[in-house]
Amino acid sequence: MLKGINLTLMMGTGIAVPVPKMVIDALTSVSVTVGKTQSGFQLSFTIGKNSPLQHSLLPNGFFDPIVTRVIIVVTINGKPDVLMDGIVTNHELSPSNQAGASTLTITGDDLSVIMDLVEYSMSYPSIPDNIKVITALAKYATLGVIPLAMPTNIPVIHPPTEKIENQYTTDKAFIQGLASRNGYVFYIDPGPLPGQSFAYFGPDISIPLPQSALSTNFDSLSNVDSLTFSLDGMAKKIKVYTIYDPATKKVPIPVPLPNINIVKPPLGARPVPVAKIETANESSKLAVDEAARDILSFLMTGSSPSVTASGSLDVLRYGKPLKSRMIVGVRGAGLTYDGLYYVDTVTHTIKEGSYKQNFTLSRDGVISNTPLIAV
Structure with missing residues (x-):
């Protein structure tokens, strides 16, 4: 890809392995979106009339939805970072009359999509909510999913003779319901090793260690391509x-x-x-x-952030990928909007010779409450 940056694409039925060279040669772009509770990806390929993807891999089920697992790893200066561990949900073929201009687009979601396929009927008598989550997630251990379920702050446990909680939905819907009533979030975080993921059930806490500052209007020291702020007076x-x-x-x-x-x-x-x-x-x-x-x-x-920001950056200029679910500093935007922000979503867009990110930030209030922003 670029000097010091390498992309690894793994695919397969159940177990993902590095794809053949012909697949990498046909790959034109990779997009990975990491949100607060859901992540997704999209792969774009250019295929011709005689392409092996067109005549061999596609008809033989190499890109089939639901059964095909995709792992995307970016290695920067020798440090691997698992951007996505997910499942293909659909593919789209767009033939073209121009030679070599046909495209194949593969779209998918993180491993939580597997948890939303089958509706189960189960009973959980006198069990805390975090144990219900661990029990529901146990069946996904074969996918490398490790439960990380925090105990609830106010456990509500009824005697079996009084009330028994039942599940009549998919595991994902059931766990999301438990998270919602306890003020928790539920999401799948891939890595740190390919084929391994953590299923987090707990408070929506951002890692308090600030990332390198986003600098705008700093002449040659600026490291963002664009940055826009918005103040919603109806949010509170x-x-x-x-x-x-x-x-x-x-x-x-x-x-x-x-x-x-x-x-x-x-x-x-x-x-x-x-x-x-x-x-x-x-x-x-x-x-x-x-x-x-x-x-x-x-x-x-229940809090709705009143200040939001959106922008884009070049990873090479920034020095490393911006991480979602963490904190980042902003400088150069002026007294009103400088300061620390929560990183809500990040979209990685990777092409040959290019690695860019779009991001959204949020916080409550204006004017920084910290004297300095780490560079």
Whole structure:
């Protein structure tokens, strides 16, 4: 690809192995998008009338959806980084009248797509939510998926004689439901070795170690191609929960909650004013422990960032790939928007002689609350 950067593409049924040279020769671009809870990829190939991809690999099922596993690894200065471990979900062939201009596009998602194929009927009597997650994920150990399920902050466990929780959905939908009610997130993080992934169930915590700063308007020191900021004045809200006193269960107690995220501290010194007030009517029907769980869930996930940013960069100029689910500093944007941000999504676009990234950032408030931004 480029000096110091190498791309490794692995594919196969069940077990992915390095692809033949003819596949790499036909590859024109690789796109990998890493989001908060879902990741996906797209591979583009150029094929001709006599291409082995057209006459051999495609008809023999080399790119078949659901059964074909894809692993994408980028090695920068000898350090490998697994960008994707996923499954092909569809492919699209676009024939052309021009010689060698036909294209084959392979699209897929991370390994969580396998968890969304079969609906199961299972019972979980008197089991904490994180143990339910580990139990549901056990069947995917053959794919190299290692569960990393954090205990819930407020465990709600009912005696079997009172209530038994049942699963009637796919494993992915079931786990996402457990994550939502506890204020957690669920996603698949590939690596660190090819063929290995961690299934994370826990708080949406960004790694607090800042990445190299994104510099704009710094002349020759600028390392981003573009950067745009947006301030949403309607993002902030107060949500009012109503619970009943545990003694008589008749006296309503309103509990107003600010729109903050207790696991993601605001990175702006001046917060945006609250614009809306909502009422959580469903909370009045819950038991005290269940209402407390819902309230904590809102405090962990209910915050809507008021400041967002989007941009693009060249990885060679930046020095390394920008990582999602981490923190990054911004400098050169002015007093209002300089400072630290959470990295929400990153899209890697790799072509011959080019490695670029598009990204989105977010935080609460304007003006940096840190005196210095690490370069």
